[in-house]
Every structure is written in C-alpha cells, then in structure tokens.
Amino acid sequence: MNPKISFKDVSRTFDVAGRPIFKALDRFSLDIEDGEFITVVGPSGCGKSTAMNIAAGLLQPSSGQVVVDGVEVKGPGPERGVIFQQYALFPWLTVRENVEFGLRLQNIPKQKRREIADHFIDLVGLKDFAHALPKMLSGGMKQRCAIARAYAVNPKILLMDEPFGALDALTRVQLQDQLLQTWSKERRTVMFITHDVDEAVYLANRVVVMAARPGRLDRIIDVGLPYPRTEEIRLSPEFATLRNEVWRAVYHPAAAA
Numbered sequence: 001m002n003p004k005i006s007f008k009d010v011s012r013t014f015d016v017a018g019r020p021i022f023k024a025l026d027r028f029s030l031d032i033e034d035g036e037f038i039t040v041v042g043p044s045g046c047g048k049s050t051a052m053n054i055a056a057g058l059l060q061p062s063s064g065q066v067v068v069d070g071v072e073v074k075g076p077g078p079e080r081g082v083i084f085q086q087y088a089l090f091p092w093l094t095v096r097e098n099v100e101f102g103l104r105l106q107n108i109p110k111q112k113r114r115e116i117a118d119h120f121i122d123l124v125g126l127k128d129f130a131h132a133l134p135k136m137l138s139g140g141m142k143q144r145c146a147i148a149r150a151y152a153v154n155p156k157i158l159l160m161d162e163p164f165g166a167l168d169a170l171t172r173v174q175l176q177d178q179l180l181q182t183w184s185k186e187r188r189t190v191m192f193i194t195h196d197v198d199e200a201v202y203l204a205n206r207v208v209v210m211a212a213r214p215g216r217l218d219r220i221i222d223v224g225l226p227y228p229r230t231e232e233i234r235l236s237p238e239f240a241t242l243r244n245e246v247w248r249a250v251y252h253p254a255a256a257a
C-alpha cells in the first residue's frame, strides 16, 4: 500500500538579505501510513514547522516534494486540516458557526451542516457552549473548538503544529486524551509537532526526532504501547523507558546515537 503522506528528499532554504543562505530543512524523507499518529520532536529551529507547512501546501520546498495519496502537494487542500498553536477562531462567530464555517464553504446545506457541527461539538465536549463566542471560552475550550472545526470538514489528514503548546499541564493532558478518543472514533492520519517529550510518546505510534543545523531527520522511534492510551500506560515503566529514549535523542543526540 502507498503511504498516505510521503516526504521525498524535501529541502528548504531561506535567503535573507545580508545573510548566508540558510538551510532550514535538508533532504527530509519520511513515509506516513494511512491512520498513523506521528509526533515530531526536535530542538527549536530544526525545521519541524517548515516540514509541516510544506505538507500543508503553505510553503513550497526548494527541492524534493511531498506526495499525498500519490499526488504531489502544490498548495493547501481540503483533505489536509491544519491546526496551529494559536486557535485561529473567528471571534465574531459562535462555536457552532466556527465549526460550520468550512462546511459553508463546501456549500453543504444548512440542516446537514448543523448535524455535522453538532456531532463534532459533542465529540469535543463543547455541547453546552455551542452558542458561545470564543471570548467566553478558556484556552483549552478554544482549542477543542478548533479541533472540532478541523474535523468537521472531514480531512483525511490532520497537521497539528504544537496545538496544545499554550495550555496548562492539566488541560493539555485532558486534550491529549480527547484527541486520542476522537482519533480512535474518526480515524485520520495525524502529524503532530510538539516540544513536550511526554506528549510525543503518549500520542504517537511513531516519534520522529529531528536535528538542527541543518534541519533534518535524525531518527524514528517506534512506540510499541497499545491504544487506548491510559493513565496506567502513562505511569508505566515501558512509557518511562521510551520517554527517556526520546529525551536523550532530542537533548543529547550524540550520546544517544
């Protein structure tokens, strides 16, 4: 079977006036299978967002290509939903209107739009806030709304760039569980960037570790832990061993090699 997403020798340079040409991403290759949950970790500036933005079609590679379902990515597309750290909700629209927004663009009839939106609002636990404006929501609730909105347009791929980075530790753990529940019910292929090593191991079936200067793939660590992931798993010795392995790969790459 073909991979769902294939990074093929993707490089990206930036040419900033007065500075030498900067290689943000150097021959990055990675195959992500359909239904996988991949997390991406690595030191600041190693090209994580650059790689994801190229897959999202928001940035062009300098060389190489990203292929989704056998087709080269040339720009954004409805089969790829993108979620950033900043919630990017429309402040003048209610939760339901925000979730319905993408469906409206697809000309889905009103009744159907409402059904789909309500389904996902329920799934992320915002049923009682369907009529609330974003300013009435906490950070975690806004991010759940952004996730519902991304899911509603039924993208087969979710590209998530530190979506929980701005949240407190407890909300973050709750949203991780909720995301995994949603993922197990509405199976998608997920590429998820994080700085949090625990989060990377808890969510993923594979952790992609990147290295900096130039930004590149360092190694891939298989997470053999079963789903559903539970607190028991989070507190298990197997989890600790994997977390330590990822930690060393990120923070002491030479020693871990």
Ligand SMILES: Nc1ncnc2c1ncn2[C@@H]1O[C@H](COP(=O)(O)OP(=O)(O)OP(=O)(O)O)[C@@H](O)[C@H]1O
Binding pocket: 014, 015, 016, 022, 024, 042, 043, 044, 045, 046, 047, 048, 049, 050, 051, 215
């Ligand atoms: N538009 C741009 N112009 C110039 N340099 C850029 C541009 N975008 C990114 N870079 C540089 O490319 C490198 C990789 O950036 P990128 O945002 O992909 O890293 P990252 O791993 O996601 O970092 P972080 O974890 O800090 O978010 C960085 O050194 C960054 O400064």
